Amino acid sequence: MLTIPKLLNHCENIAGLTIAELAKKHKVDLNTNNKGIIGQLLELELQTEAKNKALPDFIDLGVELKTIPVNDDFKPLESTYVSMVSFNNMPRWSKSFVRLKLLKVLWIPILKKKNIHTSEICYPIFKELSLEDEYILSKDYEELCEIITFGDEPRAHLGKFMQVRPKALNSKIRSTSNNEIRHPLGFYLRSSYTKKIFNNFI
DNA sequence: CAATGATCATAC
DNA sequence: GTATGATCATTG
Secondary structure, three states, X not given: OOOHHHHHHHXXXXXXXXXXXXXXXXXXXXXXXOOOHHHHHHHHHHOOOOOOOOOOOEOOOOEEEEEEEEOOOOXXXXXEEEEEOOOOOXXXXXXXXXXXXXXXXXXXXXXXXXXXXXXXXXXXXXXXXXXXHHHHHHHHHHHHHHHHHHXXXXXXXXXXXXXXXXXXXXXXXXXXXOOEEEOOXXXXXXXXXXXXXXXXXX
């Protein structure tokens, strides 16, 4: 049975590998424009369960896997996608998928080099949501949801740790929700939040 | 040079 | 088409 210590151990064992090395093991072609290729490679290696469900990657453990690019100072370079905004179902924070996914996150920093092949897998950071952070995230979430429920689209500058941004194949994509036609949106963690987590860890 | 809005690939 | 994995590229 998979446990969190086993999972962390697995991650520690592959820390230091380059993306090319891991890709070779799984016979994955890195010559693609697939922006999610590194995340999918780690899913293969760690054998995640959730696939494209709106659940944490390791369902039984309630652990969400996130790869995130970092620079030489271990500073996150990008925001982090959490989940889609579900217009038809806007639960309160306590019942939300966002909360469920963020309760336990296994962060795998990827030391980003000019070339994806030589980018390196770093030591994992396992982080459970602190009460302080949860309070702020819940406020962000409720504020953003209120705007969405009203029928508006929150601007990306709203939210201290979490924001709402477009999430689609392209800007022309629309999704239907009840009787409305809306621009698909996703919840994202700001890099200021992940920076804070990583700083506290070091 | 960080932030926002746009976009890429793939599974189902 | 909707979800997953995200990063890209233009702007301020």
